[in-house]
Amino acid sequence: MSAFDVIAFDADDTLWQNERLYVHVQGQFKALLSRYHAPDWVGERLYATEMRNLQHYGYGAKAFALSMIETAVELTEGRIAGRDVQVLIDLVKNMLTAEVELLEHVAETIPRLAGAYPLMLITKGDLRDQESKIARSGLADHFSRVEIVSDKRPETYAALLKRHGIAPARFLMVGNSLRSDVLPVLAIGGSAVHVPCAHTWVHEVAEAPPDGHPGYHHVEHLGLLPALLAGVEAQQGGGEPGRP
Amino acid sequence: MSAFDVIAFDADDTLWQNERLYVHVQGQFKALLSRYHAPDWVGERLYATEMRNLQHYGYGAKAFALSMIETAVELTEGRIAGRDVQVLIDLVKNMLTAEVELLEHVAETIPRLAGAYPLMLITKGDLRDQESKIARSGLADHFSRVEIVSDKRPETYAALLKRHGIAPARFLMVGNSLRSDVLPVLAIGGSAVHVPCAHTWVHEVAEAPPDGHPGYHHVEHLGLLPALLAGVEAQQGGGEPGRP
Numbered sequence: 001m002s003a004f005d006v007i008a009f010d011a012d013d014t015l016w017q018n019e020r021l022y023v024h025v026q027g028q029f030k031a032l033l034s035r036y037h038a039p040d041w042v043g044e045r046l047y048a049t050e051m052r053n054l055q056h057y058g059y060g061a062k063a064f065a066l067s068m069i070e071t072a073v074e075l076t077e078g079r080i081a082g083r084d085v086q087v088l089i090d091l092v093k094n095m096l097t098a099e100v101e102l103l104e105h106v107a108e109t110i111p112r113l114a115g116a117y118p119l120m121l122i123t124k125g126d127l128r129d130q131e132s133k134i135a136r137s138g139l140a141d142h143f144s145r146v147e148i149v150s151d152k153r154p155e156t157y158a159a160l161l162k163r164h165g166i167a168p169a170r171f172l173m174v175g176n177s178l179r180s181d182v183l184p185v186l187a188i189g190g191s192a193v194h195v196p197c198a199h200t201w202v203h204e205v206a207e208a209p210p211d212g213h214p215g216y217h218h219v220e221h222l223g224l225l226p227a228l229l230a231g232v233e234a235q236q237g238g239g240e241p242g243r244p
Numbered sequence: 245m246s247a248f249d250v251i252a253f254d255a256d257d258t259l260w261q262n263e264r265l266y267v268h269v270q271g272q273f274k275a276l277l278s279r280y281h282a283p284d285w286v287g288e289r290l291y292a293t294e295m296r297n298l299q300h301y302g303y304g305a306k307a308f309a310l311s312m313i314e315t316a317v318e319l320t321e322g323r324i325a326g327r328d329v330q331v332l333i334d335l336v337k338n339m340l341t342a343e344v345e346l347l348e349h350v351a352e353t354i355p356r357l358a359g360a361y362p363l364m365l366i367t368k369g370d371l372r373d374q375e376s377k378i379a380r381s382g383l384a385d386h387f388s389r390v391e392i393v394s395d396k397r398p399e400t401y402a403a404l405l406k407r408h409g410i411a412p413a414r415f416l417m418v419g420n421s422l423r424s425d426v427l428p429v430l431a432i433g434g435s436a437v438h439v440p441c442a443h444t445w446v447h448e449v450a451e452a453p454p455d456g457h458p459g460y461h462h463v464e465h466l467g468l469l470p471a472l473l474a475g476v477e478a479q480q481g482g483g484e485p486g487r488p
Contacts, residue, residue, distance in 0.1 A: 056340045058372030062306040069313065070333055078326030082317040085329055089314055096300045127371045127394045128302030150371045 003236045004117060004191070006145075006166050007229075010175030011123035011130065014222075015110070016137055017101040019199035022064065025091045029068055032084055036076050046071045047202070058150050060126030065092035096129055100136040103197070105223030112226060114142035121146045122160070122173070124180065152180035154187040161188075174225065177204035182216065191215035195222055247473075247480045248361060248435070250389075250410050254419030255367035255374065258466075259354070260381055261345040263443035266308065269335045273312055276328055280320050290315045291446070302394050304370030309336035340373055344380040347441070349467030356470060358386035365390045366404070366417070368424065396424035398431040405432075418469065421448035426460065435459035439466055 012018035029046065030039040037045075049067045057063035068088050072080045113119060121143045123130050130148045134140050145164065149156050161168055168189040175181025176197040183206055185192040192215065194208065209216045219228050256262035273290065274283040281289075293311045301307035312332050316324045357363060365387045367374050374392045378384050389408065393400050405412055412433040419425025420441040427450055429436040436459065438452065453460045463472050 056337055056372075057306060058370070062301060062310060065310055066306060066333060066336075069329060073326040073330045073333075076326060078330070080326045080329070082320060082322030082324045082329075085313060085324070085326075086317045086322070089310060089317075092310075093300055126302070127392065128300075131394055148371065150375055 002117065003170075003229075003232050004172045005170040006120050006164075007113060007117045007172045007174065008120040008122045009110075009143075010173070010177065010181045011121055011133065011137075012125065013176045013197040013200060014103070014174065014181070014195060015106050015139065016103060016133065017199075019197070019201050021095050021098055022201065023199055025064075025068075025095060028091055029072075029088065032087065033072060033075055042071070042075060045075055049074070051203070058126075059124050060129055061092050061095050062126055062129075065089060068092075096132070100133050100138075102137065102139075103222065105221050106139075109222045109225055110139055110142050113229075116229075118144045120144065120164075122149065122152070122157075123147075124149050124152050152177075152184055154184040157184055157190065158188050161190075174222075176200055177206075178208055179204045179206035182206075183209070186213065186215055189215075191217070193217040193219060193225065193228065195219055195225070246361065247414075247476050248416045249414040250364050250408075250416070251357060251361045251473075252364040252366045252415065252417045253354075253387075254417070254421065254425045255365055255377065255381075256369065257420045257441040257444060258347070258418065258425070258439060259350050259383065260347060260377065261443075263441070263445050265339050265342055266445065267443055269308075269312075269339060272335055273316075273332065276331065277316060277319055280323075286315070286319060289319055293318070295447070302370075303368050304373055305336050305339050306370055306373075308339075309333060312336075340376070344377050344382075346381065346383075347466065349465050350383075353466045353469055354383055354386050357473075360473075362388045364388065364408075366393065366396070366401075367391075368393050368396050396421075396428055398428040401428055401434065402432050405434075418466075420444055421450075422452055423448050423450035426450075427453070430457065430459055433459075435461070437461040437463060437469065437472065439463055439469070 009015060026043060026046065030042045033042045046068060049071045050064065053063060053067050057066060065088060069085055072085065072088065110119070119142055121134065127148055134146060147160055149160070161171055171190040172193065173181050173185040173190060174193045174195060176195055177200065178194055182192040182194050186209060217228055219225055253259060270287060270290065274286045277286045290312060293315045294308065297307060297311050301310060309332060313329055316329065316332065354363070363386055365378065371392055378390060391404055393404070405415055415434040416437065417425050417429040417434060418437045418439060420439055421444065422438055426436040426438050430453060461472055463469055
């Protein structure tokens with residue numbers, strides 16, 4: 001018996017580029033407001049607006065658009081021009097239709113793992129935006145289950161696993177966000193693999209679990225995941241026969 | 245055996261007021277632009293923008309906000325003031341936190357039916373917004389399953405029923421939208437009850453199925469649903485014993 005019934009993957013910045021698009025648009029946002037304020041200050045104010053709006057808007061590109069517009073109105077004391085507001089809307093529309101660019105090693109690793117385990121996709125954000133990205137990624141057929149959630153807290157994972165009849169001890173989550181993909185899964189007794197991404201939103205940053213935490217693994221990129229899994233399986237499978 | 249394994253309900257404008265909030269905000273939007281254009285024209289342009297953006301944004305209040313802002317920029321040729329843009333954002337934030345007002349007969353009918361059938365909620369729109377409304381409605385405990393979808397096409401229902409292991413012939417959907425709640429369910433061989441709502445978005449309007457279409461029912465309000473169901477059950481249950 002293999003160690004896991006299901007391996008689940010985060011999508012944005014685990015399977016494909018996402019934060020990089022946000023960083024790019026933020027750069028253009030700062031440039032647009034550069035005659036009013038210093039870029040760093042604009043960035044700080046935008047992040048503060050996003051955090052304030054999170055409870056109402058949730059995650060995703062539409063929420064980001066509305067927070068940029070609100071910040072622009074605030075930082076220009078209402079002097080932002082209508083055509084600049086439209087520039088912001090168009091930037092976000094471009095994000096929503098941008099090509100889905102897979103991260104390195106993803107295109108080979110996902111089909112390979114799909115031959116060995118049932119795979120699941122668990123992503124948070126805008127329903128329509130995430131569905132569209134999954135379809136455009138070309139990876140949809142490798143995932144037997146897809147869950148788009150509004151947040152990734154321990155309760156979210158617990159409810160989701162219960163609904164699918166998966167025991168937490170038999171569940172492995174793979175993702176770039178310690179805060180959303182790793183810590184809540186460990187908290188409910190599951191296993192998690194952290195795969196860092198060059199671009200990770202500051203909101204998703206958290207402390208790694210202490211070394212030796214059961215269930216916690218780390219690989220530098222997704223191409224190393226099959227070897228990690230082989231090691232976990234060998235350890236589990238190899239340990240059993242020798243026992244009384 | 246009862247006629248249905250599951251009874252599913254639409255949420256917005258079936259269980260609680262929704263379109264009325266949009267109509268109210270649209271009224272304020274038209275007033276805001278009244279020194280530029282006639283209200284009817286503003287309404288027409290807004291609807292055209294919403295339809296154009298639907299493929300990118302999907303349904304819901306954030307999409308509505310972005311479409312209002314875009315229409316305002318367009319109709320004022322960029323002269324919309326920043327503070328008026330913020331007025332639009334604030335109107336939508338108010339929608340997102342407004343009290344969830346149950347429609348007539350819902351508060352008595354849903355608990356009563358929940359005692360007789362497993363109930364399901366199937367709603368489209370923003371993930372966060374819909375989750376928040378379900379929680380605030382006070383009805384969540386009566387629904388054993390909740391599905392938030394990005395659209396309600398026949399394929400959406402077919403996939404959803406397959407995932408839950410429900411045969412279309414044993415599925416009944418109840419909702420105010422002929423386009424989203426009734427026609428696609430009939431198309432896959434399910435049953436549907438149309439419950440009209442005083443406010444229904446023009447996008448959701450469609451022709452009713454012809455009289456006598458199998459599986460199609462209509463009640464004037466949700467309070468009449470238990471009697472309709474009793475009739476359907478009696479017809480099915482009562483018809484059987486007399487047959488050879």
